[in-house]
Amino acid sequence: MTRRIIVLAAAALGALGLAGCQQDAGTTTAKPSTPASAEAVASAPASASAKPSAKASGSARPSTGTKEAGAVPDICKLMSKAEVQTLTGESVTLMTDDGGSSSTSRYCQWQLSQGQLTITVSLETRENFDIRNKQAQPVIGVGTTAYSLAGHLYVWQDGRDVDVYVSSESSDPANLSVARRTALQLLPRLEAASK
The missing domain is CATH 1.20.5 (Single alpha-helices involved in coiled-coils or other helix-helix interfaces)
Structure with missing residues (x-):
């Protein structure tokens, strides 16, 4: 009992x-965590999907961006294959476009004869963009603010987070140099296409 x-x-x-x-x-x-970028959803290789870990541990508010929905243009139309070849020094073997399935995030990926170039653009608040991993390194002279982390160059400009990933070169500094030149070429076109 x-x-x-x-x-x-x-x-x-x-x-x-x-x-x-x-x-x-x-x-x-x-608070809910920041949504995954289109890159995490895209068929990019695992090494290219470091964006979620790029943010500091702890959560951020959901991104609302400062642009209205649909303000992210088709990235593949902003840069030609010839320009990508000039920037990377490699031939473009395949270009993958997201097809505009999201109104707040778009990407384009160019497979190269050696490596790849992937550009993802998402609507993002400056507050969320500024939440960073402690290992992020500032990059001066690109956009309003920029940093590099895990092979990616992240640039914030006018309500957008631009993520440029390059793996065509033999070293991280060389890849960052290509990513920086790519971002500098893309940012004015992105702004003009979004007006």
């Missing part, structure tokens, strides 16, 4: 504990 009472008491305490946990779960005040 005593054993049965102990088992029932333990079961009752367990049920109360679970009920308390479920009640607390409904009242959590944690």
